[in-house]
Amino acid sequence: MSGEAAPAFPRRRLGVLISGRGSNLQAIIDAIADGRLDATIALVVSNVEGAPGLARAAEAGIATLVVDHRAFPTRAAFDAALLAALRAHEVELVCLAGFMRRLGAGFVQGYRHAVLNVHPSLLPAFPGLNAQRQALAHGVKVSGATVHLVDTDLDTGPIVLQAAVPVLDDDDEDTLAARILAEEHHIYPAAVGILLDGHWRLDGRRLVRLGP
Numbered sequence: 001m002s003g004e005a006a007p008a009f010p011r012r013r014l015g016v017l018i019s020g021r022g023s024n025l026q027a028i029i030d031a032i033a034d035g036r037l038d039a040t041i042a043l044v045v046s047n048v049e050g051a052p053g054l055a056r057a058a059e060a061g062i063a064t065l066v067v068d069h070r071a072f073p074t075r076a077a078f079d080a081a082l083l084a085a086l087r088a089h090e091v092e093l094v095c096l097a098g099f100m101r102r103l104g105a106g107f108v109q110g111y112r113h114a115v116l117n118v119h120p121s122l123l124p125a126f127p128g129l130n131a132q133r134q135a136l137a138h139g140v141k142v143s144g145a146t147v148h149l150v151d152t153d154l155d156t157g158p159i160v161l162q163a164a165v166p167v168l169d170d171d172d173e174d175t176l177a178a179r180i181l182a183e184e185h186h187i188y189p190a191a192v193g194i195l196l197d198g199h200w201r202l203d204g205r206r207l208v209r210l211g212p
């Protein structure tokens with residue numbers, strides 16, 4: 001089979017990028033604390049000062065940093081500052097968790113096949129903002145959550161895990177988002193574990209798990 005081997009994550013060091021609430025960050029913190037995920041969060045970075053997720057990180061004793069994108073003249077300069085901070089903390093795998101900035105090619109190539117994102121739809125349906133609103137507007141009966149590797153396009157990288165939820169007739173954006181979020185909190189730590197364990201390869205767009 002042709003394809004690309006998984007990168008190595010020998011020290012299982014994570015960097016988590018957030019912009020807001022940080023409930024997926026909390027799910028990763030909790031999975032590590034419970035022994036469900038063998039990893040260390042080396043750094044949490046927010047592009048938004050005062051993001052509630054920063055307090056969750058501080059509460060867990062994790063180093064935090066604010067890198068405000070507005071302080072940089074270009075996307076590339078912001079990306080370079082993020083890369084430098086993550087490298088300084090010896091981060092091996094970057095987890096986007098409600099991080100509301102697009103990352104450019106320089107960043108994605110700097111952490112090749114080592115940036116994960118969680119998205120509140122069954123990709124490739126409903127990429128981009130307001131995925132739950134898009135799902136309701138389209139009238140789908142099933143939606144869900146996706147954890148995927150990040151490439152240079154929006155919400156297009158190879159899929160690691162997905163979980164489906166029903167869309168109910170009386171759902172609004174909030175009820176559907178809550179049902180999806182509960183699944184995000186299960187599959188994100190699980191996907192991080194899959195990546196770190198390294199028993200996978202990329203066959204084109206397909207992330208194929210190896211071994212028994």
Ligand code: GRF
Nearest residue numbers: 021022023024098118119120
């Ligand atoms: C989640 O719905 C995630 O799928 C999307 O942004 C939201 C982040 O929520 N990318 P939280 O900050 O992790 O609570």
